[in-house]
Amino acid sequence: MLETPVNRLIPTLAVPTIISMMVTSVYNMADTYFVSQISTSASGAVGIVFSVMAIIQAVGFTVGMGSGSIASLKLGQNRRQEADVVASSAVLTALVLGSVLASIGIFNIGEIMWLLGSTPTIYPYALDYARYIILGCPVMILAFTLNNLLRWQGKASLSVIGLGTGGVLNMVLDPLFIFGFDLGIAGAAIATLLSQCVSLAILASFFILKKSDLRVSPACISRSPKTYIAILKQGMPSFFRQGVMSLGTMSLNWNARLFGDAAVAALAIVTKVFMFIQSVTIGFGQGFQPVLGYNYGAGRLDRVKEAVVFSIRTCTIILTVAAVIGFLFAQQIITLFRDDPLVIEIGTRAFRYQCFTLPLGAVLTFANMFFQSLGKSFRATVLAICRQGLAIPLVFLLAWGFGLTGLELTQATADLLGFLVADSILLHYFMKEFGKENH
16 A cells, blocks of 8 residues: 555556446446336336435445545554444444435335426336335445455455355346346335345445455444544545535426426436446445545655546546547447437437536546545535536426527536536645645
């Protein structure tokens, strides 16, 4: 962590997390792909329930990223017992919050589906899909937490095994449950829940078999509220990032439904595909964060700066290549999911608009992860909510002013404005902390 050249260390840690994120995105896309074969309304239902998934991920990443970053700093300072307390307390927090979310969600599921933007034709599909997703809240949140605790130790390869196995299983079970057992869209949700249970079992086994540097035990659970407050505070940027994503998706669905089920389905497909593309940057960032936290804790600011510059440069190149390919083959990509002329027309335009701003995603992602890793919670939170936070008012303004075209332009516009904010905050910090020569 402290001696290996940054341009070798980060890719070594990042490759497993990139694979992990891509596998996670692939099996999210697998749900969309197989469900889209049922009908356009079923395809739209996946987009509606995505807001629920974003909330579950928000809580999971809040606990996981918060506890993982604190534990990483303490490991870097050789305070291992304190790191064990943080990890064990995070597991308890994940189970409690997951159970609370599941209870609230399952008793209010109908109202939630309408609130998230269902149309009368999408509603029954959304209800069938969401029921099993909500029941799986404790499992999913705990899996996200354990995954992040492993990753922040630099043991990303173990997290890949856990998430990757569940991801592959989900892709196998989807067509079996949806078509083979004739369970329809509920089959996709059941497949996702069973796959998450398998992932959790594998991730938990690494701690039980002591393959983790962190010890998770009931004896290590903290009785001090300060521990839990610190975990939640440190993870708050992740909560806002994912939580605002949920609100952004809900706002998009609310406006898209005015143009019919095809618009909801098309934008759901575009969102899932871009999540897959951006998973490369997020995975790279998850390899970058432990390096940042460890070296910052050890006072190696030269390596902190080097890690940021190297990561942003590398991922900007990757996203630029992806943007060019995506722009050229947008229509073919949308057609893979749903052979509906209106879905293809709307989806192709929205996809190409987002390709124009895709390369800006590196700065958006790494600026947020940089401040979160250094414990700069306020800056990290501002940047976390920036992209989707801007999209919420924009989707209403643009849809009102320009109709369907405005709706299709919303995310690209939000990305451009978010980049300008993130770039200015990051550059200001670099100028202040590292001097003008490091700009």
